[in-house]
Amino acid sequence: MWHRQLFSLCLVLLALAAFSACGSENPDAGVASDRNDASSSAPANDPGTSLIVDNGGIYSIEDFEAAGYKKVTQFDLETLPGATDAWYGFANQKDFELRIYPTHQIALDEGVEPAEIAIGKGAVPWQKAPPVRFFSYVVVGNVVMLCELEVASCEALIAQLE
16 A cells, blocks of 8 residues: 555656756756866857957066066966966956966967866867866957956956056
């Protein structure tokens, strides 16, 4: 007798689960997402994750320090072709990574693809995507800036450069 009750209970639970899944407007609802998975990256056409500013500026790390940037760690340039300097640091209570190139054009040609990979937008040349720490980037003059949260974080630091 209790077998029938257990069977009936299982059927009811299964029907409820199927019913609730059919009513979901989000196809990924209830599915756990791994932030490091390349499939969780932002869409490549998301305009809120990048900005290019060709203001003719050629900046050095000293220019950013004068604007309030505090450098913490200098990076090895082996994985950043064409870059002449790269730093992790912070300003205005936000984290930034600055990748400095000789010219604006070289920053565009050599720096955009690694920046897109770093924020989770670009195609990753290895199996597992790197952890995403930055969510947007800006190319200003000869510098590719990775911004902690949004483009506005980078724009605030750029405003202090001028």
